[in-house]
Amino acid sequence: MKKITLLTFFFTCSLLVNSQSYLGFLTDNYSGVHGLISNPANITDSRFKTDINLTGLSAFATNDYYGINIWDTTKDGYSFDLEAKTHPKDINSGGLNVDVLGPSFMFNLSKNSSIAVFSRARAFVNAYDINGNSIAVIDDDSTRDFAFNEGSINVLAHSWAEIGLTYARTLIDKDQHFVKGGVNLKYLQGLGNVYGSGNNISINYDADGTDLGGGETTGSITTTGTLTYGRFDNFDNDDYDYKTPKNASGFGVDLGFVYEFRPDHTDYDADESSPYQFKDKNKYKLKLGISVSDIGFINYKEGIKEGYAINNNNVSEQDLETAEDIEAFLNSFYTKTIEGVGYKIDLPTALHVNVDWNLNSKIYLNLNTDFSLMSKERITANRIANVVSLTPRYESKWFSFYLPLSVIENNGLRMGAGFRAGPLYVGSGSLISSFTSDDNRQADAYAGLKIPIYQSQPKDKDGDGIVDKLDDCPKEPGPESNNGCPVEDKDEDGVLDDVDECPEVAGPEDNNGCPWGDKDGDDIIDKLDACPDEAGPIENKGCPYRDSDGDGVLDKDDDCIDQVGTVANNGCPEEVMEELQKTLNDFARVILFNPGRATLKTESASVLFEIISVLNEYPNAKFTIEGHTDSIGSYELNQRLSEDRAFAVKAFLVKNGINPGRLSAIGYGEKRPIATNMYKAGRAQNRRVEINLVK
Template sequence: MKKFTLALALAATLPMAGQAQRYMGIATSNWGGTNPLYLNPANAADSRHKFSIDLFNANIGADNSLAAVDFTKVISAIRNDEPVRDGLTFGKSDKFSILAPYAEVRLPGVFVNIKGKHGIALTTRMRAMSQFHNFNQGLYKLLTDSAVADLSKDQQLVVKDFNWTMNGWSEIGLTYGGVIYDKGQHMVKGGATLRYLMGAAYISVFSNNINAKYRLDEQSRDAFLTLTNTDFHYSQKNASQILVDSTADVDFSQFFGGSAGNGIGADLGFVYEWRPDHADYRYDMDGKTGILDASKNPYKMRFSASISDLGSIKYKSDAKIDFNTNSTDSTVITGTEVLEKIKDTAAFAQYLESRGMTAKRGAGETKVGMPTTLIVGVDYHAVSNLYINATYFANMRRHDMAGNSFYNQFTVTPRWDTRIFTASLPITYSMLSENIRVGLGLRVGGFFVGSDDLVASFGGRYSANFYMGAYVPFNKKRPRDSDGDMVSNKRDKCEHEKGVWAMKGCPDPDKDGDGVLDKEDNCPDVAGSKTAQGCPDADMDGVADAEDRCPQEAGEVAMQGCPDRDKDGIANMDDACPDQAGLAQFKGCADSDQDGIADNEDKCPNAAGSIANQGCPDTDNDGIADNMDKCPQVAGTAANSGCPEVKAEVKKRLAFAATAIQFDLGKATIKKTSNKILDEIVAILNEYSDYNMTIEGHSDNVGNATKNLELSENRANAVRDYFISKGIDASRLSAAGFGDAKPVASNKTAAGRAKNRRVAMDLKLK
């Protein structure tokens, strides 16, 4: 294989230019092996695979913003060593970018899912990227096709913010994804991939400004470049030879698996799944309930966000040179001399310095950045096995340093996705070429083939892409249950006969399903309880409902299923006194005084009495039970509540005493002449010991009413004090004065006023 000159390399790159396609036809599948992990490492969690082995896959393609390509004509021109211009339709913009080429080979890898919640993958791949950013269309045409202009005259070329980075490397990646949050309807997953990067070779040229005049000498056929106000940075490792020697063979082994540089890369990502119908994806099996079917996708909407290709490769460069020309002086260089001198870095620097350029030489480390990309997407589970995915890729890598980048794109991918088969139709808008392309992806089992760029729908054929690969998937499956008895075939001892889990899938010898085998079930056709030998026992007291006198209330077998709170051998429902132990003859009640009357009917349960008195005694035998007798120790009358009635002559004596008791004039001092009548009243009080006495003082209306009231109170108290002095208990006596408020006669006559001046006394039962 021959090495190419720079001009020939640029001529060849256009038809081979490759956009960094992401296998959109397969990477969005839920059964895509490790491919979805490159979009978002969080996809490793809750995977539809329990295990998969990557065998091999590769991706090649073409994309650019320079020209629409007729690939048939371009390939024919290259084969015949003819100009490729007839196969190119150039765009209007003077600036263009090419990712030329991008090649990716994914080598063997493995993925393992752990308990449904975690996933681990080990992946390997090789990648190569050659990228021109902000290249000049005119310069490209001059370098690749001398027929486009009169090259005997100077052609002005201006290029700003130019970057060309070519990088080849291999990598080993370790991915982990896990479920962070799972509450049925909502699930959040997170994941990360850590990669060890092994750089094989790179070239980096970037410039703030290139201002040149290009002319081709007709006699020498040599190209002359006149540089003014130009700067560029050049560094490389292991790669300069492919540009300068057209006769030697290329040893491509140095580009893959080499150790010219190394570094660490990473992907980070999160996924949120909305699962409003998650209950519909659950089943019961082998004695467990509510198992989520791991072979299905329960989400309605899945949102994804990730950052891929973080990191860089650190190379120890063979050469690092910064070139500059000032704004007034010109430097003239020829293509022949450049190609001759560039073989030796020192000679190349000396040559440029001899031509008037400032060359700052050095060696050291160069970090070549990975194509860091932000990836956000949503996957909508429309119906059945139909999904619609929308994904946006945004470049996060700067172009003013060594490194590659992916260009922005937006892709919508409808797909039919099952465990065995996937058919997808990725539709992409490329921000690089500003056109739309349509692809097709097909998967059968673990073999897939497809393209994201089969057809560029608008603006000409700017792109083409093809990928294929194979892996061995071990998919999650719902356990088979041939007879539908919720016992998996693997554990079903009667695989073709419907049974129950308790019998390992064999028919249940318990027809009513109450846990009591029919041979021991007294009610084999009706679900019951073990406590009642298979018959219904609502209160679980061991007495079947049919025989239970209290079927809704747990009781004792001896009580026919009824409770007996007071433990007297009489069921509550039959016990007139359920909270007090009693006797059967009294319906469960006690007879504390043993008078033959149950306590619940005995008015005096602690004192023996007669039935006539409802169990109460009659101590004074007056026919009135003690509980109703206010004078239980003295015989009385029913009309007087069991107390003896006050005799008529006593009442007369009390009425007489009211006017017979004499006091000193205007005082409360009792005259001694009244002691006899007072002593008679004392005798009455002693005779009627069950009575209390009220003593009331009254006056006429002569004089001051307030003083009359005070005098009446004092006289009533004087009588009370006399009785107390004679041994009458003070608690039996009450005294009060009313003044002239309660006259019994007219105060207009002396006789009437005399009657009104009195101390009235009355006996009342206690």
């Protein structure tokens, strides 16, 4: 009896919920005509000349009340009632989505526009605000009686067919920025609809509450609350002779745009008149799509809508069983509060945002969001579940593979898999998670066949990287600069004539095919000559030596480049050299040694570094380091000590960067005192190291 079907529909529909169709497959650039489902802009600038879908089916069902282990269901004796996990909440939800893409095709009108014609059949079931505790009470096998307060409930089932026309075209194609847009216009035919909404509903069922006499009893039902009930005009026929609803039609619209970021656009840009436009290649690094689908409604002009106050005590279950139909039962035992003909069912309007990242030529990562624009409280509207999915995929012309990972409203994380192999596409958005979970509450699958006619890959017979359609010499390799034709090399120097600045005379490539010259005649070729227009020695890289101050001492030998000096003073004036000698003498007096030894005291290091700084200011000057002692001790010992101390100073200077060729060291022992050795103060002055400029 259909009335039993309806009651079952009202109170057990929480086993289902809906979601996106063809999850994973729609992100594929080779999904062809299917691309218009998520975004009508997808069909232009596609990888297809033509794509013909023969048939495709996508079905999705899930709920947040029952959970099962799929493997357990294959065992003998499995009991769904006893072994399924339940998750009762004050508000459970569910629904169903079936999407059939019938014969459909797309083709290109021009370089910048495409068109598609499609047929589609769809069915939705939405169930919201179901009290899961009520289901748990009904499922309790320990007693036949039950009582529960359902509160509110919203249930909607709807199916319809679509015939649509899609137009899409390129809107912007400028350098690295590419934008296309599209629209689906759909004629809608309603195939059937029923909905119910209840408020403050309570039900008390007593299995033996009605005495039929003769010792027989039947159940009694006590209910309270209000119920709104709508259905298409042929729904209550018990003969199940289905007929398409009368006067149930409407129109729908889908709008979409796609932006592509093409940083390598110069590899694909071709002249407008070019016979080849690289249609066979994905040219983007990042793609962003945004669309709004299913704007519109179906008007069931002869649909029936009624409302009832269902406040009644001890209604016999036998009365329900023997009633002609649900409407007759409701009218007999409850008070009708609303009565009318005609209502509209809104399509599941939704916003879709899609981001596709091209990691390399065949590996992609896709982020997709489907967001319902319909409220759950709208009882005459279909609604998709909100979904966010992340799908890595391998994609090529004849084969693609997807691993969608998604989070669905009210049902958490799921993982699926799918593939496309030429004309066949098969997949599921929850295949992996369904078989790995012991509390699975969802299942979906899709499959179909099509006839894809891909954009052809260009031929390049001579392998010069220029496709034959753009190659003036398709059988001979040549550079792009010569339109694919080979370039001569008359002088056979390995530099082709189109870039050879001296095509008649052999020359190296790094001189653009011309021989190197020697303009200044200094026997250094211009390639190696730092001053190709002035003669100079090879040791100065072909440049002449300068004498900036004109004192006859070249800058390379002049310690005072900006001051006129003498050759004897390495280009410095006499007073400068006298000042230099005085500075050195002042420093040398505080070079200290350990008593009776040639080792420098630690505090002498800072003085010696000051001396090094002064010597570096005169890089061409030479110096003598002289060691002296007092007369205390033997003559031989003093001579050796003075020499050792002079060489110790020289070693320190050389170690810290002074060229040893600029230094000489000598020891004079006690031969050259500068004070008397009779007194202590005089002896202290005689123990010294001097650094003298060599003139």
